[in-house]
Amino acid sequence: MLRRVGVPLGVFIFALAVRLLYLAEVADSPFFSFRGVDALDYHQRAQAWLVGTWPGDEPFFWPPLYPLFLGALYQVLGQGVALLKSAHAVIGAASCVLVYLIGMRVFASRAVACVAAVICGACGPLVYFDGQLLSVGLEVFLQLAAILALLVAGSRRHLLWWATAGVCIGLSAVNRGGILLFLPIVLAWMWWTLRVEARGEPQAPDEPHHPGILQAAVALLFPIVLLMAPVVSHNQRTERLALQGETAEQTTPAALPAGWLPISANAGINFHLGNHWAKRHLNNTNHPRHFVYYDEVMDEPIRRGLLGPFQQSRFLVDRTLADIQAEPGDYAKLMALKSFQAVSGAEIPRNANLYADRPHSRVLSGLVWKWGIAFPTGLLIPLGGVGILASRREWRTHALLWGSLAAQFAVMLGFFVTARYRAPALPLIALYAAYTLHLAVGVVRMGLVRKGLSGGLMLAALLVLCNVRIGEMAGDRGYYEHCLLASQLAAQDRLDSAVSHYEEGLRLNPGYAWAHQHLGDVLVRQGRFAAASDRYRTALALEPDSPARPTVLLKLGRVRLMEGDFRRAAKRLRAALELRPGFAMAHSELGQALEGMGRLEEAVEEYSKAVRLRPKFGEARERLAGAQHRLRLEAANGPG
16 A cells, blocks of 8 residues: 555656646746747736636637636736646656556556656656646646546446546647547547457456446536537637627627537648748747738638638638649658658747757756767657557557547647657657567567567667757847847846847847838837937838737837927828727827917817727826817917
8 A cells, every 4th residue: 555655646746746847947037937929928918817807708719728727826826937847747747646546557667657757757858848828738637647547447437537537638628629539539448448348358246337338428528518508608609709700799600600629720820831841940939020921821711701710720721631632742752741740859939949958057058969860759759659550459458648649649730840849759759669668678588589679679779769950059038039038028128138039039130121110119118218209210120011000000109209309200100090080199298398389279089089089088187178278278368
């Protein structure tokens, strides 16, 4: 009993210690509190959920479980990043315990289970992602919990375990829909497992009743349907609202709208981004044109009059499929590239680059590196591949794990390969890597080196395959990370640090108009008006047709007002109003410029327009009242 508890506890303590030590080291990094693209979106939705404004009539663009989970953590722990990341580390350590328990069931070897759990406890990519405010750690935990529950259900034949597996799969689907590809494999495995038992010897009268296939399937599927139903219902309702322009009270039951998808509306854009050979380099947030291209793709269905988010998503899927059909050769090359990337030792960043954290952590530097091989994945995948091949004769025992790996591989091929998307496969790969090491030790102990020669040759071949063209470690942060961090620092009134990171981002990508504009905002807050004007003019020159142009002109006009240059301020504000006639803020600022030039009647007219456009615009109302008062004084006292 002590051993049964002691080993999992030791695994948990070891894995948690590694993760907490990593967090302690990177706590001094300026990026420790940084929330990248997805992390920021999760954070904003978690905050909105706490105040009751999310989801509202907004469809789920991302699966909703992780923002809800994060919001629950906010209620318990607050929003301090260190505590939140520590909670994620606990989940990551618990996942290592699940790896141990799965290893004991599948391999029936404490040595294999312990080694696999220790590998996961010190696996650099898993340690890194368990220290990020992203859904990866929760995805890994739920996936492993589902596999363990299925294995227990397959041996104990109890409906409760099938239902537990269903809960884990359902939660995982609401966290990331990719696990739904695993569900048909699970059902086939369940049918085969229970069918084999049904063909066996009849049960003794005193044995507990074992459920049939139908009962087990219901127990498994019911929680999945129950957990997905609210998400599906919400998406269906909000899609109808978008298509019909109705209020929630007016909405009536209708057929599923075109393009309806069950979990989240981001499948279309991700499918499009990941399946074009010529534009594969753009699928990285630090590519200079990534967000320009992203906006162009997202705007196309809107320009075609498609209103529903899921309708738009379906349009992008259909368009991508048409592109694939038109260029099958390019698609074949892309599939070959993604297959290679899926087994390559190099960790591919998209909006999270684990190599960039290495300078701030000796732990991560020791767990993730490139020197001949890309450690650890460049070693784990070859070892895991040999282990999978070595277990082929026991395919009945390993079918569920193989099915899970196949489903994850299919998700990467269907969308794109990144370190974040590959991380959930690493615990299962670690199990087979540990199995290979176990077999190797046995071969050496028994003096059967010749018998192990074929496995050794295969391992050598896989080592070459997985570590060829691994490239250099991209240890520097990209321009977008610096700029997004700068915007978060500015929101915290850390203006000097914000300026520093904006400038570093613009050094890496001088053509990023958004950063020029927002750096100008920070410079205004610092009272550096001339420097701010230069940034605004640069932003205007870089993107002359940008939808943000009226806003930048407004800001430039406001800076001229602060400098007392009313004539040039009025010129910029009139230009903003030519582009956006109903721009209430520009009318109000133009009123100020006209008032500064002594043209009170025109100023009153502009203030009045601002108030008509935005009746609750308090500042414009106050300016209007003041200008009208001065007009009355002039009328009473005469000119001068």
